[in-house]
Amino acid sequence: MAAIRWGILGAAKFAREQMGPAINAARDTQLVALATSDPAKAAPFQAIAPGLRVFDSYEALLADPEIDAVYVPLPNTLHVEWTRKAMEAGKHVLTEKPIAMRADEIDGLIALRDRTGLVAAEAYMIVHHPQWHQVRDWLQTGAIGDLRRVSATFTYDNSSDPDNIRNAVETGGGSLPDIGVYTLGCARFVTGQEPSDILFADIRRENGVEVRAEAVAQFDGFTLTSLTSMRMLRYQSVTFQGTEGVVEVPVPFNPLGYGDAEVRLMRKSGPVEVFRYPGVNQYVLQVEAFGAAVRGEAPYPCSLEFSRGTQAFIDMIWAAER
Template sequence: MSELRWGILGAAKFAREQMAPAIHAAKRSKLTMLATSDPAKAEPFRAMDSDLRVVDSYDAVLADPGVDAVYIPLPNSLHVEWTRRALEAGKHVLTEKPIAMQADEIDDLIAVRDRTGLVAAEAYMVVHHPQWHQVRDWVQGGAIGQLLRVNATFTYDNSSDPGNIRNTVETGGGSLPDIGVYTLGCTRFVTGQEPERILFADIRRENGVEVRAEAVAQFDGFTLTSLTSMRMALYQNVSFHGSEGVIEVTAPFNPLGYGDAEITLMRKGKATELFRYPGVNQYVQQVEAFGAAVRGEAAYPCPLEFSQGTQRFIDMIWAAEG
């Protein structure tokens, strides 16, 4: 396969601003087709490549033999359905997070993936950034001694946009589905551990939609405090606090947008170590990793089983509410 030919289902803002440019920038990758019923929304995509074919139905993308893989940035409530349909149509598929609204929904996707032999994954881009691989090496290598506590925060404010799909129940809105995958998933990725139980869960809602979730989870030997909110000032930070040191990740989830990718290792009696990753685009790396998996060159770093573990964690927090 000389290049992986992509189609996108829907002209979402995130697809326009992040994923379409990443597909164009990635090696051995080409954006071939876009499905949208709004010609105006297609224009920014056409500006990236005048050869882009635009159709008005998702099914047309799935039926086209010139498309090898599809990227799905649809509302959360549609992810399982269209991921399954894409696989059944013979396409590799990368679906925005969360790929499902409940962990058991992913069982079906795993079964279809295995039956078809295609690559299916959640677009959990942070595991493709080298800063997280370094943090994992530090923690699992004992650089901070015994890990005792993780503190992970991701907040923003979209209260001025009530029509946003994140602010409606019907489209699977809420801060945990949107950004809880980051605070919870990064902890699982770094430690390789799963939560044992939820010690505390405080869920705030507006019009039935969860807009703030603070939870404390017990792992083997350490606790995680996770805060996500769609009603607080923009902020993100993750720290790993051990018996002999601390690791701080200051732009953990959106480097290049939120801030520079920097991680700091602080240990008593030793010089502070600061690692910087200027210019690394985790979306481009995600597309290239997906292509490598499709070509059989490497295993995909974030399989559906990993995503199911994070969704199971979210389900545990929902169950502990109240």
């Protein structure tokens, strides 16, 4: 099959800095088009993808028959609409997280995916990184005995950027939609379990936007404590504590940007096991996995059903607060 030809809806900063270069660098893919109403914003994309076609509307890009797949990095509240429109235009679509603002909004996307046979997924990149496959292997083979507690933290401070879409209710802002998908979804990914109850939820808001969320969730045999914030020092870490050992993930979500990826396994006896992953780019791996799914070579590792489960988890936290 020929290289998969990608278009991007909108010249978002994240698309410019991460996903555009990743699409361009991935095997058997080409970045061929961008939709933006501001031609000046196209220049950085054209620098990495000479010959890039620039459309002045999202609809015009979706109408181009020479585009196979679309990446959607729009504000959160537009994700469902443009994921649906991309599929209706016959395009495979990879949409930034969160793909929806409520779990039930994903049901229609699942039905449309099944009806069209297209690949549609949330850009949940961590499941493509080998460090998370190693953690899942350790936990599911009993390397730390019975899992008893997970602690997941992801914080940063964007208080100096009040115009950021994450700081606005109307664009689906808040730390849980932005980064709670990671602290909550990573535990679901490595354990294969779903939460049964929310034991505690503390939500802090500014101007109606949730800027900090701390929650404790009950799973079968273990609890998960999640802290996300847009008003604290930049920090991330996940720890899995069991009856026989501990797994630490010091840079769980943004390796290369935040630090070097590595995972550590500590047990009652024996040396600490450490696996390091220098230079691994999870965004490139994500694009390549998407391409493999489009070509029918392998199932996509992050299904819409998985994404629905994480959003349902977020919905449970909102409900517990109320």
